[in-house]
Amino acid sequence: MATLDPIETLRRVPFFSVLPREELQALASHCGVRRLSRDETLFTEGDPCEGLYVVQSGGIKLFKMAETGREQVLVIERAGSTVGELAVFDGGAYPASAAAIEDSTLLYLPKREFLELCRRNSAVSFAVIRALAWRFRYMASLVEELSLKEVSHRLARFLRDHAVASGLRTRRGIEFPLEETNQEIAAAIGTVRDLVSRNLRRFVDRGIIKMERRKVIVLDMAELEAQIAGSKRAATVEK
Amino acid sequence: MATLDPIETLRRVPFFSVLPREELQALASHCGVRRLSRDETLFTEGDPCEGLYVVQSGGIKLFKMAETGREQVLVIERAGSTVGELAVFDGGAYPASAAAIEDSTLLYLPKREFLELCRRNSAVSFAVIRALAWRFRYMASLVEELSLKEVSHRLARFLRDHAVASGLRTRRGIEFPLEETNQEIAAAIGTVRDLVSRNLRRFVDRGIIKMERRKVIVLDMAELEAQIAGSKRAATVEK
DNA sequence: CCGCAACGACGACTTAAGTCATCGCGCCAG
């Protein structure tokens, strides 16, 4: 594979894209390249933070791991996104672990350079804040799901997001490949792989989706959305 | 109650405390005052964002609500903290609802002034980033708990945090008042009030804590910490 | 090309979470 242009990679990051080309170039000159094989660890929760990573190609998952081995994925970042930048700012260790979900190439930017840039360039700082605001919003949704929704609702949202992001509209419905294993889906939505299998089967039985091996065809998007809107059986107000 | 000095309130906010007094004064001149009774709503999830609030006195909870009425509290903010600032930056609606957990007084800062300040003062922007980094870290912990830990582990962490924050070390153990109802605790740790009661009883039965009405005495902090370290019964790796 | 491990599926089972009804107590509003 041809070497990717680090300047073009940096330009894809929202808070670097505000920089003129010369500054991107200067920044790129400080960057190292880090290559990871699939499943290789980038950093582990609690590791001291030395800098941030920019995904050039592939994908990186941020995740928390229980001592039983069960994982909760916080987010998956792909090309043009950053990983590990929060620990740069508050001087703490990494709050979660990161690993490659496929062979990946990342740029590594030492924290000193990044901090310097943010201090002297308020447009960058400002764009960083915007990125963090978005992340918080996303995390708030994840908290809501994990606390207030059942596994079937969370799986429905997962499928809907995939349909929206990469679905192909056909006469049968919206088709998309399910590229993750049930284990990976379980880690994303906060359950175990048996329940992913069981709930997919339930959606098939109800005529909401059809499955052809690992291809999903959404037959009834309205019903899928209705599934998403459901809640756990928890009434703290009178019914 | 005497009127609180808005300049002193603003000074307590980490990302405003970097400002000299004259700038705090100018900022304070743009602030309105908002008073809320206990349980009164500040804003509702989805409301358009007009500005940020600074807590002068009392307490504000940010929370998500299921249609069943069950709540998940994201965070509780007290004097010297801000509420609703994230939506200022990404132009979105409020990602969660906010309400007073007791009679409260807040300063209201229109978003235009706040955005202006961040744009021209990179020390403020920088401090905002730091604050957001901390929030993300906190949210990552909440996600970890909700996904990977059982109710008893989450309650143990709640009690430990209270013991650490406001516990009084006595010969009997660490004593602190449990000021929240079981319902409020349930909303904080992601469960229902019945389970809070039941798990408190379990800790009493195991000699970890003693309860005198709503006062908690931690008899065995080491065991409480051990409770916190536990995980859900989920093994995705062989045992 | 083949063997092995990972994966998907599923049934039977256990456990945790949650519901609901009820009772006693305490506090607050009228």
Added chain:
DNA sequence: CTGGCGCGATGACTTAAGTCGTCGTTGCGG
């Protein structure tokens, strides 16, 4: 001062989540 409501506690029950064993399939590394 009193009545009513909120709260705590608890038992009995239901449901969802999760475990475990097993079988068949698939894909990848040697």
